[in-house]
Each structure stands twice: as C-alpha cells, then as structure tokens.
Amino acid sequence: MRWWRSERGQKFLREVGSVVLGVVIALGLGAVATEIGWRIEVFRAHRALAEEMGEIMGQARERERAESCYLRRLDTLSVIVDRAAASGRLPPVGSPGSPLMRTWSRGVWNSVLGDTASHFSRADLDNLSGAYEFVDLLARHSERELELWSELYTIVGPGRAIDTEEAADLRRAISAARLESNLVTLAAVRLQQIVRAFDLGYSRDAARPYAEQPLSQVPFCRPFGPVPPRYGRAPLDGAGDRARATPITRDDAGLPAR
Structure with a gap:
C-alpha cells in the first residue's frame, strides 16, 4: 500500500491541506483588507482635494470677474505714458493698485501624487492632472505679472521728467503686463471649465469667499x-500691516491680504 493512502499519510495530508488553506484564506483576507485600506485612502484624498480645489476655483472665478478692472487700469497707464512721452514729463501719479495675490495651492495634490494617486481611476487621474496643469500656469503667470507691475510702479510719484527711451520701456x-493678464484669465477660465466638465469635486464653501x-x-x-x-x-x-489687521485664524481663514 502506498504511503499516502495509509491512515498516517491521510492524516498528514489533511494537516498540510489545512495549513495551505489557512495560508490562502489569510492571503485573500489580507488582499481584501489592503484594498479596503486603499479605498479609504482614496476617499480621504478626494475629500482633501475637494477643499484645495474649492479655494482654487474661488480664486479663479475672482480673477475672471476682475479681468475688466485689470485691462482698464492698463489702458489708463498707457494714456499716462503716451501723454508724458509727448510732453517730456510724467504727471503726479498715485498708486494704481496691485495684482491680486493668491496662493494657487497644490500641496494636497503633491502629497497625493505618491502611492495614493496610483489607486485613482484612470479618468480621475487624467482629469485632475489636467486641472493642476492650469493651476501651475496660474501660479507662474501671476508671479510674472507682479514682476511687470513692479516695473510700472516707476511712474508712481509726484511728477518728473521722462525721456523717449524710458517711455518705450514702459510701453x-x-x-507684457497685458499679455500676462490675458494668460492668467485664460488659465482661470479653462481651469473652471475642466473642473465642471469632468465633475471634479470641489468645496463650494471654500470657493465662496473668493x-x-x-x-x-x-x-x-x-x-x-x-x-x-x-x-x-x-x-x-x-x-504686512493689512495682514496683521486681518489675521488668519483656525475658525475662519478669510481672504489672504493684498
């Protein structure tokens, strides 16, 4: 009689089978537990992204609404420079204001781009990536816009002489500031369109103050x-003084100081 057909052999095989089955069940349960864990992480990530995207969407809408003010202010500066170039003297000019200072945050998205993003659906990952490309454009062109306005502030003062070369530089x-303004507005509009077209979740409460x-x-x-x-x-x-007068608190972050 073969060994595995003996009572002793049968008992051994039953014991081995029990061990193997236990290992398989444990591995299966571990895989299920891991999948559940990742689903929870994905849910949490989407909830955090919705808060971040809500603030971005509010800032984008704010910039879109303010576009006409930006362009009218540049038109006014153009007239001031043209008249000064003709007369050879700048008139007294007060502060024309500053571009909106916004953070265009992507810290949550950066943190998600590790292991968690690999568990997103392909559609969500593609659409969110596209949206944050426009967030990057907003941040980059907003920074460049502020640099250009620093150049334009050279005309702010009590009045002085101006030569044709300086007038040409100001023009x-x-x-360039008009181009950057156009690019920022375009990116703001496209971002909003992507988020709405592909139903990317965002917090309306976070967007509303902006x-x-x-x-x-x-x-x-x-x-x-x-x-x-x-x-x-x-x-x-x-x-700095305005920021100190309107501090950020845990209860109400409010709008960033300009």
Whole structure:
C-alpha cells in the first residue's frame, strides 16, 4: 500500500491541506483588507482635494470677474505714458493698485501624487492632472505679472521728467503686463471649465469667499491711491500691516491680504 493512502499519510495530508488553506484564506483576507485600506485612502484624498480645489476655483472665478478692472487700469497707464512721452514729463501719479495675490495651492495634490494617486481611476487621474496643469500656469503667470507691475510702479510719484527711451520701456512693460493678464484669465477660465466638465469635486464653501467677493475690494477696481511724496513705490506696499489687521485664524481663514 502506498504511503499516502495509509491512515498516517491521510492524516498528514489533511494537516498540510489545512495549513495551505489557512495560508490562502489569510492571503485573500489580507488582499481584501489592503484594498479596503486603499479605498479609504482614496476617499480621504478626494475629500482633501475637494477643499484645495474649492479655494482654487474661488480664486479663479475672482480673477475672471476682475479681468475688466485689470485691462482698464492698463489702458489708463498707457494714456499716462503716451501723454508724458509727448510732453517730456510724467504727471503726479498715485498708486494704481496691485495684482491680486493668491496662493494657487497644490500641496494636497503633491502629497497625493505618491502611492495614493496610483489607486485613482484612470479618468480621475487624467482629469485632475489636467486641472493642476492650469493651476501651475496660474501660479507662474501671476508671479510674472507682479514682476511687470513692479516695473510700472516707476511712474508712481509726484511728477518728473521722462525721456523717449524710458517711455518705450514702459510701453513694452504695459504690453507684457497685458499679455500676462490675458494668460492668467485664460488659465482661470479653462481651469473652471475642466473642473465642471469632468465633475471634479470641489468645496463650494471654500470657493465662496473668493468667488463672491465684491469687485470694490479688488485693488485695480478702486481709484488710484494718493500721490506719494517721492518715487520708489512698489506693488503690495503696506501688505504686512493689512495682514496683521486681518489675521488668519483656525475658525475662519478669510481672504489672504493684498
């Protein structure tokens, strides 16, 4: 009689089979537990992304609404420079305001791009990646826009002589600032379109403080400021004092200071 047919052999095989079955069940349960764990992580990631995207969507809508103020302010500066070039002298010019300072955050998205993103659906991953490409464009062109406005602030002061070369430089800066403004607005509009077209979740509560802010609070939508007694002004003058007057709290982050 063969060994495996004996009572002793049968007992051994039953014991081995039990061990093997236990291992298989354990592995299966482990795989299920791992999958459940990743589903929970994906859910949490989507919830955190919705908060981040809500703030971004609000900022994008705010910028879209303020577009006409930006362009009108550049038109006014163009007239000032043209008249100064003809007369050879800049008139007294007050502060024209500053571009909206926004963070265009992507910290949550950066943190998700590790292991968690690999468990997103392919559609969600592609669509979110596309949306954040426009967030990157918004951040990059907003920074460049602020640099150009720093150049334009050289005309802010009590009045002085100007030559044709400086006037030409200012015209180029105005054109470049207009281009950056157009690019920022375009990116803001496209971002909103992508988020809505592909049903990417975002927090309306996070978006609301920015999206519904009165345009009277946008610097370029307000009149020019008072003429300073000397030259050397810059965008965001006094931003530190305004930030201290409107602190960020745990209960209400509020709008970032300009």
